[in-house]
Amino acid sequence: MIYVTLGTMFLDFKRLVDVMDDIARDSGEQVIVQLGMSPTRPQHCAWFDFLPREEVLEIQRHARVIVGHAGIGTALDALSVGRPFVTVPRLKRFNEHMNDHQIEIAEAIERRGWGRKVMEMSEMAAVCANPPAVKADYRPNKAPLIGAVRAMVERVHRDRKG
């Protein structure tokens, strides 16, 4: 099963929906698409708009490949389940986003060996057939960040009124 996620962005992502629909039709593999607010609906894929986060993560754990827009929430969730991850940046020139910052995210993910960036939809079928390796020891450095936030909370707590 291929899981496709378009995030919460309010703009259409027709390029990705259409190519994944073709892959579902041609390969016969199940493709599940989280569409969110993207108006383009696929014909050959199962789809939903939004589900509770825990249910979405459960679908992702069972995916052979995760294909996502290169949003940061999508990346955080996809990397946390440790499945092969393919990103497609939403681009301003197709009116898929307000700017092109998703290219930077997709490049950073590729640079660090966490997944594969796809810019040309014509490559997608081959990439899904032969997905990138999972970085098995991926471990974001969360604890110091959460610790720094906690330290500020405690400082404010201590300084409060007395």
Place this chain on the structure above:
Amino acid sequence: MPEPIKICCTCSHGGHLNEMLQIQEAFEGHTVFYFCYDADTTRRLENRYLVPNMAKNPIEFLKNLVRVTRIFRKERPDLIVSTGAEIAIPVVLIGKLFRVPALYIECGAQVVRPSVTGRVMYWMAEEFYVQWPELLAAYGPRARFVGSLIDEAPAP
């Protein structure tokens, strides 16, 4: 110890909200309320104030100044925490009037280039963190890299 503090968490939905939920463990033992845009995902939050997502509309910005003032009068928060984006600007501005310090964490979506909100928050927030070491160079000495929800790079 003093009473638990009240924390105003403000963020957009999507990745910003995902990040905000991941740092909630830092707030344990304290009270949290949210100021967010109205979206399917933010409606699932408890203790939330939801406003229309029309950030670039100056009328909505002014309305948010009024809304936040009312909310702060009622809630009296001790700390503002934001993971972006521009929804933080009216909150931190009103926070200045109420003398509420702010912590701004630049969203992991900003890898090498600052966000517009980040450029403003760099000067307004008491603490300012980025989540990719690549981004430090684009800001000044007030910015800190103290770890990341996405990157594996060690905090110095």
